[in-house]
Each structure stands twice: as structure tokens, then as C-alpha cells.
Amino acid sequence: MSSTEEETLMTLPKKKFKILNLLWIILFVVGLVVSTKVTKTSLGALFANFGQFADIFLQMLHPNWSYLGAVIPLILETIKMAILGTVIGSILAFVYSLLIARNIVKNKAVTGILRVIMNIIRTVPDLLLGAIFVAIVGIGPVAGILALAICTFGIVVKLFYEAIETIDPGPIEALTAVGANKLQIIVFAVLPQVMTYFISYCLYAFEINVRASTVLGYIGAGGIGLYLQETLQVFDYPKTGTIIIAIILVVVLIDYVSSKSREALMK
Amino acid sequence: MDTSMKKLPPKPVDQKKRVAHWALAIVTILLIVWSCTGIDFGGIKQTAGQIAGAIFSGIFHPDWSYVYNGTGEDLVSQLWDTVCIAFLGTFISAIISLPFAFWAAHTRHKKWYVSRVGKIVLAIIRSFPEIVLALMFIKAVGPGSAAGVLALGFHSVGMLAKLFSEAIENLEDGPNEAVTAAGGSKTNVVMFSILPNLLPALISNTLYRFDVSIRSASVLGLVGAGGIGYPLIIALQYRQWNRVGIILLGIIIMVIVIDWISGWIRKKLV
Numbered sequence: 090m091s092s093t094e095e096e097t098l099m100t101l102p103k104k105k106f107k108i109l110n111l112l113w114i115i116l117f118v119v120g121l122v123v124s125t126k127v128t129k130t131s132l133g134a135l136f137a138n139f140g141q142f143a144d145i146f147l148q149m150l151h152p153n154w155s156y157l158g159a160v161i162p163l164i165l166e167t168i169k170m171a172i173l174g175t176v177i178g179s180i181l182a183f184v185y186s187l188l189i190a191r192n193i194v195k196n197k198a199v200t201g202i203l204r205v206i207m208n209i210i211r212t213v214p215d216l217l218l219g220a221i222f223v224a225i226v227g228i229g230p231v232a233g234i235l236a237l238a239i240c241t242f243g244i245v246v247k248l249f250y251e252a253i254e255t256i257d258p259g260p261i262e263a264l265t266a267v268g269a270n271k272l273q274i275i276v277f278a279v280l281p282q283v284m285t286y287f288i289s290y291c292l293y294a295f296e297i298n299v300r301a302s303t304v305l306g307y308i309g310a311g312g313i314g315l316y317l318q319e320t321l322q323v324f325d326y327p328k329t330g331t332i333i334i335a336i337i338l339v340v341v342l343i344d345y346v347s348s349k350s351r352e353a354l355m356k
Numbered sequence: 357m358d359t360s361m362k363k364l365p366p367k368p369v370d371q372k373k374r375v376a377h378w379a380l381a382i383v384t385i386l387l388i389v390w391s392c393t394g395i396d397f398g399g400i401k402q403t404a405g406q407i408a409g410a411i412f413s414g415i416f417h418p419d420w421s422y423v424y425n426g427t428g429e430d431l432v433s434q435l436w437d438t439v440c441i442a443f444l445g446t447f448i449s450a451i452i453s454l455p456f457a458f459w460a461a462h463t464r465h466k467k468w469y470v471s472r473v474g475k476i477v478l479a480i481i482r483s484f485p486e487i488v489l490a491l492m493f494i495k496a497v498g499p500g501s502a503a504g505v506l507a508l509g510f511h512s513v514g515m516l517a518k519l520f521s522e523a524i525e526n527l528e529d530g531p532n533e534a535v536t537a538a539g540g541s542k543t544n545v546v547m548f549s550i551l552p553n554l555l556p557a558l559i560s561n562t563l564y565r566f567d568v569s570i571r572s573a574s575v576l577g578l579v580g581a582g583g584i585g586y587p588l589i590i591a592l593q594y595r596q597w598n599r600v601g602i603i604l605l606g607i608i609i610m611v612i613v614i615d616w617i618s619g620w621i622r623k624k625l626v
Contacts, residue, residue: 121447124440128501128582135497142496169391176388212611213604214571216487216578217588221600224592225408227401234395240523304485306577308589314485321491333488340483 090282148185149330151161156331160316163334166313168343170230171298174237179291182245187275189246190253192261209242215301219310230311237302241294244289251280289354292347298345301338374477393601405598422602429587429607431606438583441501441576445508450562452513457520464529470550473523475601482514486572490581502583508569508576523557556625563618574607584610 125131135142187193189203218239222232260278269277304315313332320328371445387599401407425430460474481542514618540548584607591599 120443123445127437127440128444130444130505134502135493138496142492145492145495167397169395172387172391173395174389208612209608212608212615214575214607215576217585217607220589221411221594221604224595225401225411230395231397231400235467260528300483304487305485317485317488317556321488324528329488331460333484336485337480337483340609341479344479344483 116349121156121159130328131319139166145326148326149333150332151327152334153325153327154331156328157335158330160239160313161304163254163313163316164339166202166230167302167314168339170233170237171295171302173234174298174302175241175295177234177293178198178238178241179245179287180248182242183287185246186244186250186253187279190250192254192256192258193275193279194269207243207246209246210239213239215240216304220308223309228309228311233305233310233312234354236305236310237298240301241291241298242296244294245290248290248293249283252290256282285354289351292351292354296344299342303340375484385619386461402598410595410597412601414599415604417598418602418605419596419598420602421600423606423616427444431584431587431602431609434587434609435542435606437501438573439570439614440578441504441508441583442566442573442614444505445573446512446566446569447517448505449512449565450511450558453517453520456513456517457524459521461521461524463525469503471521472477475518478514478518480510480514484511486511486576487579488578490579495578499582504576504581504583508572509573510547512565512569515568519565522557523554523561525555526557549598560622560625563622567611567615567618570611575611595611599622 094144145331185203185207189200190205191197191200194200218236219233222235226232226235235316256279260282261274264274264278300315302312304314304317306312307318313336317329317332320326320332422431424430456474456478460471460478462468462471486507489511490503493503493506497506527550529552532545533543535549573582574584577583577587578589580586584603588600588603588607591603592595
């Protein structure tokens with residue numbers, strides 16, 4: 090074996106250089122530079138003032154436990170909001186998903202238009218919905234519940250109609266063959282196949298809602314966020330710390346229970 | 357005539373399962389009933405229908421003059437601001453997420469409690485309200501987009517590192533062993549086996565997070581951390597429904613376009 094051949098065996102084959110990859114990287118770097126400039130972010134400023142940040146954080150780490158008595162009722166209200174929002178939103182989502190699933194409603198124009206509406210609803214973030222509903226129905230938990238209901242709707246519809254469309258068509262055909270009407274097909278062929286998915290998606294939406302509901306109060310949409318705003322405004326960070334610890338505990342606990350039950354459901 | 361063929365056999369009944377299902381249903385209903393108590397449904401404003409109508413007509417008669425007027429306070433520049441906040445915030449969080457992800461990933465080479473602690477830390481970061489984080493950064497760097505970038509960057513770590521760690525857990529050991537068997541060092545294992553196998557998942561998760569960040573960035577303005585949220589809340593307070601309409605339209609279009617682009621890139625990647 091000649092020495093040059095040996096050398097080619099010793100080195101790794103060269104990767105083909107792709108101009109497209111280079112373009113992506115350039116685009117990415119340009120994006121970074123532009124966005125740094127637009128947002129005027131500088132790590133220097135952060136490190137220069139990091140003391141203030143750390144100071145707030147340290148104050149929060151010494152929570153005011155006597156405040157807990159005032160926090161708990163509002164935490165309960167927050168959970169209530171999340172439950173009601175989930176229930177209302179998922180009932181709406183249930184009906185809507187059946188209307189936009191192409192294996193149930195055959196009319197493509199109807200499903201198409203309804204899908205566009207759904208996709209538009211899905212884009213608006215929860216807190217903005219909260220702000221809009223506060224403007225509409227006034228300050229209070231009702232605004233929060235409505236905002237959460239619409240969020241839930243957006244999450245559950247998307248997942249649920251996809252689940253409906255991937256079911257086994259056999260039972261639908263069987264029921265059609267024996268002359269069942271639409272409602273009977275849905276009840277006896279579709280729902281038995283997708284109900285566990287639906288419940289699982291509702292639980293998933295509930296987890297997101299619990300998280301979202303804790304800050305909705307900040308803009309006046311009810312729940313614990315109200316105290317968050319009040320204590321932050323008067324710089325009473327020990328009290329804010331109490332609230333945040335309570336929020337984290339509730340969120341992590343509900344997350345854990347809900348994800349465990351989802352796992353059990355899907356088994 | 358033999359009628360036995362016309363009757364279906366009785367459904368098999370699992371008594372235990374049935375009891376469990378009923379118990380769960382009752383608990384759920386009780387929870388829902390409990391949530392209805394103590395919430396004041398009577399507090400709805402009399403003008404609710406009117407305002408909802410005004411916002412709706414605002415969406416269909418938007419304030420076009422606000423779209424672009426060159427002052428830097430118009431819709432296009434605020435939306436651009438929002439996109440930049442989300443982009444930079446996601447980038448920062450992707451970098452911070454990497455070490456956290458390796459910490460929280462449950463692999464064979466680690467004691468179980470190490471990854472468990474990492475997972476708990478990530479859960480706490482995820483649950484820390486983003487708005488509070490934004491306010492803390494406003495204290496540090498002043499109000500504006502920079503606070504939004506930092507808040508997003510740190511908050512997203514909770515979710516992104518979780519996704520990353522799941523990607524790491526799903527890695528197969530084969531390629532690592534192959535590199536080691538061929539005489540590769542630890543760095544070679546990382547360079548030639550772990551990174552190439554991990555990168556597509558990392559990029560795809562980061563893009564997904566970018567979609568979420570766009571929505572978050574448009575909310576952070578509500579507390580003064582830059583982006584489109586601030587003009588929206590001002591327009592709501594001053595009851596400029598036409599402006600609310602155009603801002604909502606802008607947000608909807610921005611989110612749809614970004615979702616579409618990132619979906620396209622993700623599809624090309626896989």
C-alpha cells in the first residue's frame with residue numbers, strides 16, 4: 090500500500106461544504122446583531138446593576154410568613170378561576186372540534202372557515218385576552234375566567250380535532266352501513282376512541298391555566314396576581330416573596346398531580 | 357323463531373373500574389361546583405356588550421394611520437421590537453439551557469438524585485411568574501426592551517432546558533460507544549457523536565420556544581418591558597378602540613407569520 094493511500098485512510102472524509110448552511114449562519118448572526126441593537130440590550134448594564142437585582146431577590150428569599158393568611162383565599166380564587174376557565178373552554182372546544190374534523194363534517198368550506206377562525210383565536214396571548222376582557226366586563230375574576238376559557242379553547246381544539254381525524258375509520262363505516270345518523274356515529278364510533286385523549290388534553294390545558302391565572306390578577310382579571318401587583322408597587326418584596334413561593338408550590342403540585350393522572354390515563 | 361341472534365351479549369362489567377370512574381366523576385363535579393361558589397358573577401359592567409361591539413368594529417375599522425408614521429412609536433416598529441425581544445431572549449435562554457439540560461437529564465452515568473434536583477430547579481424556574489421577573493429586570497436595567505429580553509431569556513430556561521434534557525435522554529448510546537471503540541477521547545465523543553445527534557432536536561425545540569416567546573414578548577409590554585403590549589394597554593385605557601383593533605390585527609398577523617416560518621424551517625430540518 091502506498092503511503093498516500095494510507096494517509097487518505099487515516100483522515101476522515103471531508104464533509105461537503107454547503108453554501109446554504111453558511112447563509113443560515115450569516116442570517117442568524119445578523120439577526121442577533123440587529124436585535125441586540127433594537128432592544129438596546131447590554132450585558133454590561135446588567136452586570137453593573139446586578140446588585141439591585143440580587144437585592145430584590147434576597148428580599149424575596151426572606152418571605153413574610155404572616156402574610157400567608159391573606160394570600161391563601163386569593164390562591165383558592167385563582168384555582169377556581171382556572172377550573173372554571175378550563176371547564177367552559179373545553180366544553181366549547183369539544184363541540185367545535187367535532188365541527189372541524191374532516192372525517193365527521195365532510196363540507197370542506199365549513200371546516201376551512203371554522204379552522205381559520207380557530208387559528209386566529211389561538212394567536213392572541215392569554216394576558217392580552219385578560220386585558221381586553223377587563224376592558225369589556227370590568228375588573229374581577231369574570232374577566233380572567235373568560236380569558237382562560239378562550240385560551241383553553243385554543244389549546245384543546247387544536248389537539249382534539251387532530252386526535253379525531255386520526256381515529257380508526259372502521260367503526261364509522263360500520264355504523265354508517267347499519268344506517269346510523271350523525272349523532273349516533275359520533276356517540277358510538279367516534280367518542281369511545283377519543284374520550285381519553287380529550288380528558289388528557291383538558292388536564293394539560295388546566296396545567297397551563299393554573300400557571301396563567303396566577304398573573305392575570307396583575308392586570309385586574311382576578312386572582313392572586315392582584316396582590317402581586319399591590320406588593321410590587323410599594324416595593325414590599327418580602328410579601329411578594331411569600332406570594333411567589335405560594336404560587337410556585339401550587340403550580341408545581343398541580344402540575345405533578347395532573348401529569349401523573351395523564352400518564353395513568355394514557356396507559 | 358330463534359331470537360337469541362337478535363340480542364347482543366351483555367357488556368362485560370368491571371366492577372372495580374366502574375366504581376373508580378364514578379368516584380372520579382363525582383370528585384370532578386364537586387370541584388366544579390366548588391369553583392362556582394364565591395365568585396362574583398354579578399360584577400359585569402352594564403356596558404359590556406357595547407364595549408365588546410366597539411372592539412369588534414374597531415378590528416374591522418382599524419386605525420390605519422397608526423401602522424407606520426416614522427416616529428418609532430407606530431405599529432410596525434413596535435412589532436419589530438417585539439420580534440427582536442423574542443429572538444434575542446430565545447437565543448440567551450438556549451445558551452443558558454444547555455448546562456441545565458445536561459444537569460437535569462437522567463442518564464445512566466449519573467446518580468438519580470442529581471437529575472431529580474435539576475428537574476425540580478427547572479420546575480421552580482418555570483413557575484416563577486415571568487412578569488415579576490420582568491419587573492425585577494426593569495429595576496436593574498431600566499424600563500424598555502432590554503428588561504424584556506432578559507426576563508424572557510431567564511424564564512424560558514425552565515421550559516427549554518426541560519425539552520433539551522428530554523432530547524438528551526432520548527439519545528442512544530451506540531454512536532458514543534462506536535467513537536470510544538475507535539479510540540476517541542471524551543471531546544471526540546461530544547464532537548462526533550453527541551452534538552451531531554442532538555443538534556436537530558435542539559434547533560427544533562428552540563424554534564418551538566421562539567413561537568412561544570413571540571407571544572410572551574407581546575405580553576411583557578403590559579408591565580413596561582418593551583414591545584407591543586404597552587401601546588395596547590394604553591389604547592385600552594384611553595378607549596381608542598380603532599387602535600386596539602389595529603394592534604390586535606398586527607399581533608395576529610405577526611404570530612401567524614412567525615409560526616409559519618418556524619414551522620417551515622422545522623419541517624426542512626427533520
